[in-house]
Amino acid sequence: MNLILIFLALFLDFGPVTKMVLVVASFISLITELFNTAIEAAVDHTSTEKHELAKRAKDAGSAAQLMALFMLFIVWIIALTA
Numbered sequence: 001m002n003l004i005l006i007f008l009a010l011f012l013d014f015g016p017v018t019k020m021v022l023v024v025a026s027f028i029s030l031i032t033e034l035f036n037t038a039i040e041a042a043v044d045h046t047s048t049e050k051h052e053l054a055k056r057a058k059d060a061g062s063a064a065q066l067m068a069l070f071m072l073f074i075v076w077i078i079a080l081t082a
Contacts, residue, residue, distance in 0.1 A: 002026040005076070018079050025075045032068040036061035 009022035039061040043054045 002030055005072070009079075014079060018082070021075055022079055025072045029065075029068040029072045032065050036065045 006023055006026050009019050009026070014022065039057055043057050047054065
């Protein structure tokens with residue numbers, strides 16, 4: 001999805017600042033997903049038992065990714081309607 005959005009950001013008729021913001025928002029989403037994956041892998045490697053702190057760590061990583069996707073969506077809506 002991000003690859004398509006980056007391609008669209010670069011080739012649609014946006015100004016250079018808008019293009020930069022759209023590409024940066026896509027990369028933030030990708031980076032957040034990598035951190036989320038790392039958190040989940042580290043927690044799963046540490047223990048297979050259910051633990052409240054492990055659940056909180058995974059939930060926080062997932063919430064961060066959700067916020068990054070919301071940001072990406074909002075930035076695209078603003079760019080398309082401006």
